[in-house]
Amino acid sequence: MGQKKRFLLRLDEKLYETVEKWSADELRSVNAQIEYLLTEAVKKAGRWKQEQGQSEKE
Structure with missing residues (x-):
């Protein structure tokens, strides 16, 4: 996950x-x-952008 x-x-x-x-x-x-x-909310709203090569569970 990179820096926070x-x-x-x-x-x-x-x-x-x-x-x-x-x-x-x-x-x-x-x-x-x-x-x-917050992560669950943005995913539910369809606003989560997956980085290439990452699975959804990461």
Whole structure:
């Protein structure tokens, strides 16, 4: 996967607590959970661009 872009994300406290519990349930960090959810959302929306030579599971 190459380098990751860093940026500040502000979330409503209740939303953060919900994502925090969800991430614990799935044994992920909050950061990894947010990245997973965003990735799934862009794929579902048909906006995910595959790089040549990569399979969808990578």
